[in-house]
Amino acid sequence: MAATRRHSVVKAVVPVAGLGTRFLPATKATPREMLPVVDKPAIQYVVEEAVAAGLTDVLMVTGRNKNNLENHFDRNWELEASLEAKGDDVRLSRVRESAVLADIHYTRQGDPRGLGHAVLCAARHVGNEPFAVLLGDDLIDERDPLLETMLDVQERHGGSVIALMEVPPDQISLYGCAAGEATGEQGVVRVHDLVEKPSVEEAPSNLAIIGRYVLSPAVFDVLRETPPGRGGEIQLTDALRTLAASDELGPVHGVVFTGRRYDTGDRLDYLKTVVRLASEREDLGPDFRTFLREHVAEMPAELSAESKVGNA
Numbered sequence: 001m002a003a004t005r006r007h008s009v010v011k012a013v014v015p016v017a018g019l020g021t022r023f024l025p026a027t028k029a030t031p032r033e034m035l036p037v038v039d040k041p042a043i044q045y046v047v048e049e050a051v052a053a054g055l056t057d058v059l060m061v062t063g064r065n066k067n068n069l070e071n072h073f074d075r076n077w078e079l080e081a082s083l084e085a086k087g088d089d090v091r092l093s094r095v096r097e098s099a100v101l102a103d104i105h106y107t108r109q110g111d112p113r114g115l116g117h118a119v120l121c122a123a124r125h126v127g128n129e130p131f132a133v134l135l136g137d138d139l140i141d142e143r144d145p146l147l148e149t150m151l152d153v154q155e156r157h158g159g160s161v162i163a164l165m166e167v168p169p170d171q172i173s174l175y176g177c178a179a180g181e182a183t184g185e186q187g188v189v190r191v192h193d194l195v196e197k198p199s200v201e202e203a204p205s206n207l208a209i210i211g212r213y214v215l216s217p218a219v220f221d222v223l224r225e226t227p228p229g230r231g232g233e234i235q236l237t238d239a240l241r242t243l244a245a246s247d248e249l250g251p252v253h254g255v256v257f258t259g260r261r262y263d264t265g266d267r268l269d270y271l272k273t274v275v276r277l278a279s280e281r282e283d284l285g286p287d288f289r290t291f292l293r294e295h296v297a298e299m300p301a302e303l304s305a306e307s308k309v310g311n312a
């Protein structure tokens with residue numbers, strides 16, 4: 001993947017300090033972001049997305065899971081030597097790919113106090129320039145370049161830009177929610193109100209914040225002053241509300257995404273993502289699709305009629 005520099009924003013921040021409790025015991029010793037989506041860890045898709053948008057400086061805000069992540073994005077000389085000796089060039093290049101993808105840095109969020117706090121941990125590395133934040137739970141299809149559009153909007157309007165997606169009303173409480181008015185630009189709204197995980201009744205719109213942000217560095221000072229919000233955590237959504245309300249620190253725009261987004265945040269969504277991406281792959285897809293058709297056809301009627309999956 002060729003890294004291109006088309007925008008002034010070059011730094012991406014990727015918070016990866018979560019405990020991954022929804023995937024226990026798989027995540028007891030392995031960070032959730034390292035779980036494979038087909039044959040690459042989820043986090044690699046996120047870094048590839050950043051690099052494709054020209055963001056080649058990636059800061060991971062880690063927790064206790066630093067080692068596995070660092071190893072994945074580093075060389076593995078032993079493995080490389082063994083593949084080289086076997087002449088297995090295809091696997092060799094796959095192994096090397098993640099080590100040369102981006103300029104990756106790490107900082108540790110000692111005391112996990114929420115997404116806003118994780119972003120604040122990036123302040124020193126980012127300095128006084130706009131930067132992107134990518135959350136590992138959301139994968140955006142490379143054919144639908146959301147981040148590039150957000151960088152364009154940030155360059156034209158300044159301030160901060162968030163990614164939004166329409167969701168059914170009963171799902172809004174799973175997300176931050178933003179309301180705004182049309183700008184005259186297709187798919188771009190000027191955000192004036194934000195609420196973290198509102199109930200259906202409280203929600204000011206059906207626009208959910210999905211895990212991509214391009215932020216003004218003004219967010220750091222605001223985060224320092226932002227008290228714990230929902231769940232007792234320092235919420236990025238709360239800091240964005242302050243930015244949106246300020247003439248000096250704003251504006252905040254939202255890009256309404258209508259492309260393909262894959263969620264890996266809980267077990268059911270993760271399974272759907274793996275199946276979708278595997279069935280579209282050139283190498284695995286044909287055989288996997290045949291298997292899926294046969295498997296579904298053979299599924300006993302009582303199983304295919306069930307629609308509830310324990311998803312907690």
Ligand code: G1P
Pocket residue numbers: 115135137138174175176177196197208209210211235236237
């Ligand atoms: C975080 C944000 C939320 C956003 C979501 C997107 O929540 O706090 O505003 O809608 O990411 O994935 P989390 O999913 O980490 O609870």
